[in-house]
Amino acid sequence: MIVYGKDRKLQVRSEVWGGKGDTYQRDMLSEELGERPAHYKLMTEIEYPPGSELGYHQHVGTSEIYYIIEGDAIYNDNGTEVELHAGDTAICPDGSWHAIKNVSDKPMRFLATIINT
Numbered sequence: 324m325i326v327y328g329k330d331r332k333l334q335v336r337s338e339v340w341g342g343k344g345d346t347y348q349r350d351m352l353s354e355e356l357g358e359r360p361a362h363y364k365l366m367t368e369i370e371y372p373p374g375s376e377l378g379y380h381q382h383v384g385t386s387e388i389y390y391i392i393e394g395d396a397i398y399n400d401n402g403t404e405v406e407l408h409a410g411d412t413a414i415c416p417d418g419s420w421h422a423i424k425n426v427s428d429k430p431m432r433f434l435a436t437i438i439n440t
Contacts, residue, residue, distance in 0.1 A: 324358050340379070342377045343374065344375030351366045365435070379422040382416070388435070396423050
């Protein structure tokens, strides 16, 4: 299966999980795009403008992995805030809580993968 860049539609979402601002998302693997490997729910590229954030939420039945492509973020890992930078990876296992926010004056981009557990 091949997913071409031209087929990855831009989705604009606001205040995701009670967060602030808009997010820009282009899925690579999703239910909407069709066939995907077993256990994968979603793989997407996300951009957060300065000041935007994803609200604190729990994963139940799924785990999520973030890989920071560019920019700086504060990641809330089960109530503990840590800084993330380009090249860093954050993992939210099934049952855990997390959130992320762009704390720089530039866009922050990352890959997000959600796996059914």
